[in-house]
Amino acid sequence: MHHRSSSSNLGRKTTRRSFTKAAVLAPIAGALSATSLSAQPLLAHAQAIHPAGLSQAQDSMLVPRMELFTMGDTLYHRPYFNGKWGNWAAIPLDSSFSLESFAATVVGQTIHAFGEDFNTKKTVWFQSTNGDWSNWTLLDVPTGYFTLFAPTVTTQGDGSLDLFGMGAVISSTSQATTPSSTHFIIKDVLHRQLRNGQWSDWEVLSTAGLPSGVTYGNFSTACSWGPGRLDVFVTGTDGTIWHKWFDNGQWSNWETQGTPANDIDTSVIITASSWGSGEIDVFVTDDITIWQKSFRNGGWSGWANLNGSGVIFLNNPVASSWGTGRIDLFAYGYTSSSTLEIFHKWYDNGQWSTGLNGDGWEGLALPTDTNSIPIGGIPTSVSWMAPVPNIQGNYQGDGIELINHHPHSFTMQVTQSGQSLTGTITVAGGTPTPFSATLTGPSLQGQVTFPTASTSFRGTVVGVNPVQLSCTAGGVLGVSGPVAFLVTQV
Numbered sequence: 475m476h477h478r479s480s481s482s483n484l485g486r487k488t489t490r491r492s493f494t495k496a497a498v499l500a501p502i503a504g505a506l507s508a509t510s511l512s513a514q515p516l517l518a519h520a521q522a523i524h525p526a527g528l529s530q531a532q533d534s535m536l537v538p539r540m541e542l543f544t545m546g547d548t549l550y551h552r553p554y555f556n557g558k559w560g561n562w563a564a565i566p567l568d569s570s571f572s573l574e575s576f577a578a579t580v581v582g583q584t585i586h587a588f589g590e591d592f593n594t595k596k597t598v599w600f601q602s603t604n605g606d607w608s609n610w611t612l613l614d615v616p617t618g619y620f621t622l623f624a625p626t627v628t629t630q631g632d633g634s635l636d637l638f639g640m641g642a643v644i645s646s647t648s649q650a651t652t653p654s655s656t657h658f659i660i661k662d663v664l665h666r667q668l669r670n671g672q673w674s675d676w677e678v679l680s681t682a683g684l685p686s687g688v689t690y691g692n693f694s695t696a697c698s699w700g701p702g703r704l705d706v707f708v709t710g711t712d713g714t715i716w717h718k719w720f721d722n723g724q725w726s727n728w729e730t731q732g733t734p735a736n737d738i739d740t741s742v743i744i745t746a747s748s749w750g751s752g753e754i755d756v757f758v759t760d761d762i763t764i765w766q767k768s769f770r771n772g773g774w775s776g777w778a779n780l781n782g783s784g785v786i787f788l789n790n791p792v793a794s795s796w797g798t799g800r801i802d803l804f805a806y807g808y809t810s811s812s813t814l815e816i817f818h819k820w821y822d823n824g825q826w827s828t829g830l831n832g833d834g835w836e837g838l839a840l841p842t843d844t845n846s847i848p849i850g851g852i853p854t855s856v857s858w859m860a861p862v863p864n865i866q867g868n869y870q871g872d873g874i875e876l877i878n879h880h881p882h883s884f885t886m887q888v889t890q891s892g893q894s895l896t897g898t899i900t901v902a903g904g905t906p907t908p909f910s911a912t913l914t915g916p917s918l919q920g921q922v923t924f925p926t927a928s929t930s931f932r933g934t935v936v937g938v939n940p941v942q943l944s945c946t947a948g949g950v951l952g953v954s955g956p957v958a959f960l961v962t963q964v
Contacts, residue, residue: 535892538796539860541585542804542838543576544816544853550841555860556893562841568610571598575624579635580858586635588625595621597639616676620644620658624693624743632701635668638694641678660690663708663718679706679718683727688712691740699748707731707744707756715744715758731756734765734777742790743852749795757803759790764805780826784809785817785835789852796857799823804853807835815839816853866890 537556544550549567553560567573572592579586585602597613615621622639629635641662663679691709698704704720715731715738738758746756754769757780764780764787780803781787791805801821808814817835820827827834869886887906888897898906 535862536859537862537893538800538857540794540796540802540855540857541578542816542853542855543578543587544840545576549573549576552838556862559838565607568598571610573598576854577625577627578854578856579627579629580856581629581633581635583858583860585856586627586629588627588637590621590623590625590639597622597625597637613673616641616664618643619661619664622664623658623660626693626695628696628698628704630698630701630703633669636665636696636698636704637668638663638665638696638706640664640690640692640694660692663690663694663706665706679725681728683718683729684710684716685712691738691742693741693743695744695746697746697748697754699751699753705746705748705754707746709738709740709742709744711740713738713740715756731767731774732777734758734760734763734779745790745792747793747795747801749800750798755793755801757791757793759787759805762787764791764803780819784833787817792852792854794855794857796859800857802855802857804855806852809837813837862893864890865895 538554539556540554542552542554544552544562549565550562551565552562570593571589573589574592575590577588583603587600587602589598590596591598591612594612595615597615598610599613600610601608619641621642623642625637625639627635627637640660641664642658643661645657645659664676665679666676667674688710691711694706694708696704696706702721702723706718706720708716710716710730714733716728717731718728719726738760742758742760744756744758746754748754752769752772756767758765762781765777766780767777768775785807786809787805787807789806791803793801793803795801799822803819803821804816806814807817815837818838819835827836866888869884869888871884885900886897888895894910896908896910898908900906
């Protein structure tokens, strides 16, 4: 696993390369020039998934799970597990990479993340299962293109991955002598698929259906409601959003989805989500207004305004879904306190969340080193139904008092029913002490309550085995002060 060095470019706010077609992003808080904005670090696409194809472990209770990603001095993720947010944690990155974009989806219980590396112009790919992040893998640039700009990814729920992006070529008028000053233009929407461990060749999506003179904007997004179905959305140079879908083994022509109250800039980032068969939700920002358009019962709705009264949104929203009737929406913004946060709004049981900041928007604090948004930065999220790992069984190990350094042997017997644990803990051959616990996070952090009020215990399960434990116990366990244990299931 590669760790980021202090020289990493991730999250820096310097300019690099510029587009000849249009500005990359609309102005943020008046700080950016619409005519001269250069390409940005880490454009984080939120790529939604349809959870129908997720593997469901036998004898495991499935609970909602999300991962929220953002950037500071490095790339961060924050887990959500069965109604509770965890803490931000850094993701190890290869120090040679300088990510320009970020996208993610989930297959089974594995997160697949993709980004565009500025240094190599290639797409980087890594995975995470149970919090263990793999090394990054470089994918080749499509033949005939300078780079795959802003990759976006989705899954059809059948174990496959579908990777899309904007194929960019160097402008014929570019006088660049270094990569950082290279000008390029968007030429095509590209697609390839990972199935059964093998990547397909790249395919170029046809422009059929686009009016004469209309070309692609800078970004695309994709979602799927199930096997055999893909939906792709792009901005057009006519100021509208265009939609193409794959069904019954073939691609449709492009069709227009129109635009909200005002035309959409070609640099706008779209996000799309599907929570079930025949269901699509598309989100986009026009200035500081967040708009939603939905596909239900075989037809499209109009554009609806999702803004609240208490939040000023700074850029485009991102969306994901963990199941039927659920949408989670995220965007950077400010309230009257002028504190930059990621704001979260969700759709459940037929209605949007209410009663929070900005008529239903929940504020989530950023990592402590994130004081401003890197140019073009937006969060990204993935959602799915995850099983609660089964840790029922017998454990044994050794520990040491952190104050007096006395060693202790340790055994634990655990009975589990969903997220509820009961059992006994025995230290140094003493009397077994009963306990109860409730598992409250994706890493299964459990607060264990002993019969004696003066005794506390906390355990963290990393995967399923081994279990890392810490204990502060008085006379009940025959321990003086805090003790650290590492136990293995037997």
